Structures are given as C-alpha cells and as structure tokens.
Amino acid sequence: MNISNFYLEPANFQVDLEDLHYVRKLVFVDEQQIAPEVEFDDLDSQCHHFLARDLQNRPIGTGRLSPEGKVGRMAVLPEWRHQHVGESLLRVLIEKARNLGLTAITASAQITALGFYEKFGFSKEGEVFMEAGIPHQAIKLMLQPLEKPVRQTPKPRDPSVHAARLETIESTLAAILQLVTDARRELYIYSRDLEYTLYGQNQMVDALKQFALRNRGGGVRIIIQDPANVRNQQHPLIELAQRLTSHFLIRAPVETADLQYLSTFVLNDCDGYLFRPIGNRYEGHWSPNLPARNRQLREEFERVWQCSRPCTEFRALGL
Structure with a gap:
C-alpha cells in the first residue's frame, strides 16, 4: 500500500x-x-x-x-x-x-x-x-543556530483614516485588493463561503498569490463558515491555497453562535479592515488604517479561530 x-x-x-x-x-x-x-x-x-x-x-x-x-x-x-x-x-x-x-x-x-x-x-x-x-x-x-533578524526601528504609525462606505461589488473588490497590497505579513479573511464574485476573481487570486510569495513566516488565515458549499465548486483561491499550503491556513467554525454569524470581514496587519454586516451583500465600510476597529475585529477573529477545526476538506497533499 x-x-x-x-x-x-x-x-x-x-x-x-x-x-x-x-x-x-x-x-x-x-x-x-x-x-x-x-x-x-x-x-x-x-x-x-x-x-x-x-x-x-x-x-x-x-x-x-x-x-x-x-x-x-x-x-x-x-x-x-x-x-x-x-x-x-x-x-x-x-x-x-x-x-x-x-x-x-x-x-x-x-x-x-x-x-x-x-x-x-x-x-x-x-x-x-x-x-x-x-x-x-x-x-x-x-543544531545550527538560527540567524537573528536585524531589529529595525519601527516606522511611526500613519494617521488614522475615517471609514468609507461601500455600496457596490466594484468598491468592495477594490478595497479588499488595497488591504492585500498594504499588508506586511498577515491577512485575515472571515467569510461564509469565499464569495466567488470577490475571491474567485483573477486579480484577487493573483494579488493573494503575490502577497504569499513575498512573505516568509507570514501568510493568510481564512475562516469559512460553510466549507461544503466551497468544496462543491472549482474555486481558484482554494486551488491556490492547495498549492501554497505553507502560506494559507483554513479553518471552519464549530460553535453554533459562530456558524450563525451573518457578517464578513477582511483584516491586514497594517490596521486596515473591511466589514460587511450582511455577508451576502456588498454594503459595508472599510478603512486602510483604523487601528481601533482593526483591533476589535482581530480579537473576534482570534476567538473564533481558537475554537474552530482545521478545514481538512481542502487539503490536497500532506507533508
């Protein structure tokens, strides 16, 4: 065997x-x-x-x-x-x-x-x-000791940017692409089924691929509420995640309250965020730099992540 x-x-x-x-x-x-x-x-x-x-x-x-x-x-x-x-x-x-x-x-x-x-x-x-x-x-x-990275003086934070409203698929797609471009090492995506109209677009998949390839030690963490729905379709982002397994981690919630959560959001590690109250609609708000809102959503993401299961439905190959 x-x-x-x-x-x-x-x-x-x-x-x-x-x-x-x-x-x-x-x-x-x-x-x-x-x-x-x-x-x-x-x-x-x-x-x-x-x-x-x-x-x-x-x-x-x-x-x-x-x-x-x-x-x-x-x-x-x-x-x-x-x-x-x-x-x-x-x-x-x-x-x-x-x-x-x-x-x-x-x-x-x-x-x-x-x-x-x-x-x-x-x-x-x-x-x-x-x-x-x-x-x-x-x-x-x-063991050969790891090389210690040179510590750089952190740049001062950019001034906060007031949230802007989102009303169309075009504005939502553009905002997510900006969050991906601005990210340094970490991206966080919380979605019901990785809406194909957003995350299946060639420009989105290419942006996430370039982000993953230019980062070492970082990556994209994704929470999908309904992985079965994604599994039943050919999704370019899932195919990318299967090729770059060390850069993409995917989990699915198991708690009833988390499965019933209606909203969706995207975060980066530069204080940017995008939030849509109803996940199957494009109305919402976003900012490339609003630390307080980013931190609030990051805490929610981490809470759900810790009590979610690894999404093995999408694993193509092991180590």
Whole structure:
C-alpha cells in the first residue's frame, strides 16, 4: 500500500490527549508491551507534541520534544510506516527545537531505529542500555543556530483614516485588493463561503498569490463558515491555497453562535479592515488604517479561530 496523504500539526496536550494516547498505546503498549505507567509519564504535560493525521483527521503518528530538548515518544501506526510519516515528525521536532533557541537535541533511540536517527545526523553517546526492557542508545544532534533578524526601528504609525462606505461589488473588490497590497505579513479573511464574485476573481487570486510569495513566516488565515458549499465548486483561491499550503491556513467554525454569524470581514496587519454586516451583500465600510476597529475585529477573529477545526476538506497533499 502506498499512502502519501497526511499532514502534521502541533498538538495541545489537554485537547489532543485522546489522539496522542491512541497512537502511543497501539505502538508502545500493545505492540511493544511497554507498561502504560512507563509510557505515559509526568513529563508529557510539559512537552511540545506534534500529531500526524490522515486526510480524515485521524491520528496516525506522534512525537514530542521536552523542555530540555529531548526527542521522544516517536510512534507511527503500522499501516503508515515507510510512508515518510516518521521523517516528517522528526523534521518538525528539530525545527521546533531550533525555533526555541536550543543548540542541541538528544534522544534515547531503540537500537532497531538507530539508523533512522543517524540519517538526520544524530551521533551515538555512551553505551547501549536497557529501558522498558528494550535496548536503547543515547544519541545527540547539534543544531545550527538560527540567524537573528536585524531589529529595525519601527516606522511611526500613519494617521488614522475615517471609514468609507461601500455600496457596490466594484468598491468592495477594490478595497479588499488595497488591504492585500498594504499588508506586511498577515491577512485575515472571515467569510461564509469565499464569495466567488470577490475571491474567485483573477486579480484577487493573483494579488493573494503575490502577497504569499513575498512573505516568509507570514501568510493568510481564512475562516469559512460553510466549507461544503466551497468544496462543491472549482474555486481558484482554494486551488491556490492547495498549492501554497505553507502560506494559507483554513479553518471552519464549530460553535453554533459562530456558524450563525451573518457578517464578513477582511483584516491586514497594517490596521486596515473591511466589514460587511450582511455577508451576502456588498454594503459595508472599510478603512486602510483604523487601528481601533482593526483591533476589535482581530480579537473576534482570534476567538473564533481558537475554537474552530482545521478545514481538512481542502487539503490536497500532506507533508
């Protein structure tokens, strides 16, 4: 079986505990006969965890990084082995360690997995030892420190611009394009179904593509209330997001109140905003620079984002 469609995401230990335990119980407790009290230790709640999921959002692999920089609990379900899931998990754990400023990471590798770690540059430390009745080898990987960006003196804020009314599709489209052009690193879109008349236009898709390609570490976050409606049509923006997966993140609300929210809005990270009280109409207001209104809508977006689900309906390929 040649399976390649999966994706990785950071795991919240409290929220994703059941999925983390599901994979580790099958691999370590059931398959390798490790005692549950050994496998599920007190360190778990302090670690950074990652989950690999299939395109139906089912957990298929796990890995964790301790605060001291120790990689552990690397587990992949049997039917997903030799499909690059383990390699992807280890890469993201190494990258997490670099982002935390660690200069080295360690692991206690089962002897049967030693070659896997050595391919990533890990070297042996000390002698073979027994842990949970299984031969292990201590290993270590030195990390190249990240280059620190040069801090620049922030430019003074431009004066606020009073909101202007929007009444037509043309004025709404022009305003959104201006917000995209003005954005530095982040864009936020809250929509019911990514209205094709706005987000399906060639000039809009091209503007978002250029924004994504000129940014590193930033991107576009999109909340779609009705992803099923978008999935049933060929949408150029969704196709772009599938090609540039590292630049576009899409989620769907799950709370009833959020699903019934009628308005739609667009924000950038330069204090610009566009707001339409009724999402299927074009009347509304916008400003390229109105910090107070931008901040209010950003807080609402973040609240909904935190309790929304990843929109796996649009994932084309995993890592």
